[in-house]
Amino acid sequence: MVYSKDIPDIIRALSESGFEDAEVRLNDLYIRVSSESSRPDAESEHRRSSPENAAGMRRDDPDGERRAASEGVPSPKAPQGGGAVRDIKAPTLGTFYRAPSPGAPPFVKVGDRVVAGQTVGIVEVMKLFNTVEADVAGVVAEIHTEDGVLVEYDQPLITVRVG
Amino acid sequence: MTAVPIRRVFVANRGEIAVRIVRACKEMGIGTVVGVSAADRDSMAARLADRALCVGPNSAAGSYLRGDILLHACRASDCDALHPGYGFLSERAAFARDCESAGIRFIGPAPDSIEVMGDKSNARTIAAEAGVPVVPGCDLLSDVAHARRIGETIGYPLLLKARAGGGGRGMRIVESAREIESAYQQASTEAKSAFGDGALYAERYVRRGRHIEVQVLGDGMGKVLHLFERDCTTQRRHQKLIEEAPSPALWPEVRRRMLDAALDLARRVSYRGAGTVEFLFDAETEEFFFLEMNTRIQVEHPVTEMLTGIDLVQQQILVAASGRLDLEQEDIARRGHVIECRINAEDPDKGFLPSPGRITTWKPPQGENIRVDTHCRAGDIVVPFYDSLLAKLIVRGDTRADAIDRLRRCLDEFEVGGIKTTIPFHQAAVAHPAFGRGTITTRWIEEFGLTPAA
Numbered sequence: 205m206v207y208s209k210d211i212p213d214i215i216r217a218l219s220e221s222g223f224e225d226a227e228v229r230l231n232d233l234y235i236r237v238s239s240e241s242s243r244p245d246a247e248s249e250h251r252r253s254s255p256e257n258a259a260g261m262r263r264d265d266p267d268g269e270r271r272a273a274s275e276g277v278p279s280p281k282a283p284q285g286g287g288a289v290r291d292i293k294a295p296t297l298g299t300f301y302r303a304p305s306p307g308a309p310p311f312v313k314v315g316d317r318v319v320a321g322q323t324v325g326i327v328e329v330m331k332l333f334n335t336v337e338a339d340v341a342g343v344v345a346e347i348h349t350e351d352g353v354l355v356e357y358d359q360p361l362i363t364v365r366v367g
Numbered sequence: 368m369t370a371v372p373i374r375r376v377f378v379a380n381r382g383e384i385a386v387r388i389v390r391a392c393k394e395m396g397i398g399t400v401v402g403v404s405a406a407d408r409d410s411m412a413a414r415l416a417d418r419a420l421c422v423g424p425n426s427a428a429g430s431y432l433r434g435d436i437l438l439h440a441c442r443a444s445d446c447d448a449l450h451p452g453y454g455f456l457s458e459r460a461a462f463a464r465d466c467e468s469a470g471i472r473f474i475g476p477a478p479d480s481i482e483v484m485g486d487k488s489n490a491r492t493i494a495a496e497a498g499v500p501v502v503p504g505c506d507l508l509s510d511v512a513h514a515r516r517i518g519e520t521i522g523y524p525l526l527l528k529a530r531a532g533g534g535g536r537g538m539r540i541v542e543s544a545r546e547i548e549s550a551y552q553q554a555s556t557e558a559k560s561a562f563g564d565g566a567l568y569a570e571r572y573v574r575r576g577r578h579i580e581v582q583v584l585g586d587g588m589g590k591v592l593h594l595f596e597r598d599c600t601t602q603r604r605h606q607k608l609i610e611e612a613p614s615p616a617l618w619p620e621v622r623r624r625m626l627d628a629a630l631d632l633a634r635r636v637s638y639r640g641a642g643t644v645e646f647l648f649d650a651e652t653e654e655f656f657f658l659e660m661n662t663r664i665q666v667e668h669p670v671t672e673m674l675t676g677i678d679l680v681q682q683q684i685l686v687a688a689s690g691r692l693d694l695e696q697e698d699i700a701r702r703g704h705v706i707e708c709r710i711n712a713e714d715p716d717k718g719f720l721p722s723p724g725r726i727t728t729w730k731p732p733q734g735e736n737i738r739v740d741t742h743c744r745a746g747d748i749v750v751p752f753y754d755s756l757l758a759k760l761i762v763r764g765d766t767r768a769d770a771i772d773r774l775r776r777c778l779d780e781f782e783v784g785g786i787k788t789t790i791p792f793h794q795a796a797v798a799h800p801a802f803g804r805g806t807i808t809t810r811w812i813e814e815f816g817l818t819p820a821a
Contacts, residue, residue: 297420357430
């Protein structure tokens with residue numbers, strides 16, 4: 205249960221989080237914190253709802269209780285058994301590969317430990333192979349995309365539990 | 368070319384032209400996939416297409432100009448043709464070639480046509496070979512004496528232009544032989560300091576120039592048709608603001624010659640699809656000169672569509688699919704007079720400064736003989752990453768006067784809130800007596816300092 209005395213603490217926590225734009229919805233409570241440097245289009249960017257963009261939406265917050273705005277910034281999620289989680293997103297539109305070559309073992313599996321800078325996948329665009337790297341150390345919590353499918357720019361590929 | 372139907376078109380563009388292409392495909396029973404930047408994920412084109420794929424970040428350089436990514440998205444989404452719209456990659460011969468080698472039909476002319484017409488001096492040579500008049504002038508001046516000889520040959524006024532030029536620097540209008548020496552020295556010095564290159568061209572200066580262009584369609588095998596002209600004289604710094612057809616400046620005999628010249632050029636390159644041959648028309652001498660050929664669908668194509676009742680985007684798709692043009696010249700007729708205003712997110716009171724922001728109100732005019740091509744909806748945000756075109760308002764009247772009356776009513780009715788637009792400029796322009804007489808030149812807006820009425 206959230207009490208009105210908690211609101212300043214929530215706002216402080218959001219303000220100190222370093223995000224340009226963040227909002228919290230808890231039943232009837234709605235708090236939105238936005239830094240002055242937010243881009244004018246930031247608001248539109250987290251109101252995507254068309255079905256074809258479903259892959260770009262948060263998977264684990266169907267109620268939209270927590271949602272981070274602004275692209276390119278890793279998003280905090282509702283903790284699942286503790287610890288913050290981050291999405292590793294597609295650096296470009298292309299074909300996602302989980303393994304360095306057909307038949308080879310995948311770069312990572314759920315439960316694997318990764319370090320920052322480690323290759324976790326490949327996105328191929330017209331025969332050019334772009335590596336996808338983990339940007340934090342942690343444990344692979346979820347892999348959202350199958351091998352060999354088209355992914356869009358900025359689409360979440362892998363979720364890592366930080367730590 | 369064998370006739371293989373097109374099943375699904377990839378739209379490699381944004382804004383109103385992406386919407387326009389999606390609509391044309393839908394009416395033909397063709398599927399659509401649109402490639403969008405992150406900023407355009409929720410755009411009208413993304414909503415109307417069967418599928419939208421986010422191809423990159425907000426910047427055009429990272430999205431709409433990434434031929435490799437667009438082509439990958441096109442193939443991966445099982446499209447068999449790509450429509451490039453206008454701008455972005457529409458006139459990049461290398462991209463058109465990449466599409467064709469990937470087995471994707473490029474809805475546009477052959478890559479060679481794009482290449483040849485994209486090079487100004489090449490295009491000028493081909494035009495001259497086809498017997499199309501080009502602006503009298505020379506390639507490069509060797510010295511003042513050479514400039515003087517050119518002046519004697521082609522007459523005054525003469526325009527001196529820097530080879531490396533741009534933005535009017537290194538440019539001089541020479542009224543008579545007495546001025547040639549000082550003008551040459553000044554232009555050359557200016558060009559040298561601005562661009563590090565003092566080399567100059569000389570050409571006939573057209574004092575009262577109008578911009579008139581001819582819409583053509585070709586089947587790529589020598590059959591070419593014209594769809595009459597468009598007059599795009601109302602420009603600001605070479606940006607077209609108002610376009611109309613027929614041109615109020617052309618007599619039937621001059622029009623005939625201009626249309627024929629455009630056909631001669633299109634035939635010479637066995638042009639395929641929709642293209643536009645642009646001419647500079649000298650209102651004093653009634654001569655016209657080839658400027659360039661645009662090898663794509665133009666922003667102002669609806670003017671011709673409303674005038675003739677022919678859907679140019681569908682014609683582009685049909686030619687790409689079948690390699691045939693089923694139209695004949697005698698099927699193409701004009702009906703009345705059509706005028707188009709480009710409604711941009713710019714503030715005409717502040718030197719046409721871009722005015723991005725959220726559109727709070729969006730109420731376009733309605734009624735018979737009115738067309739509005741737009742991608743805007745109330746609540747949309749006009750982002751600062753791309754061009755500022757919001758909508759094209761196109762009206763038809765039985766006569767030019769009727770069309771102007773209808774246009775004035777529509778501009779008064781067009782309600783846009785939250786951002787500044789060029790609507791007040793258009794209201795002032797079309798109410799101006801010089802516009803009404805049809806006697807303006809391409810320098811009208813700059814010369815008259817036309818500002819919106821209070």
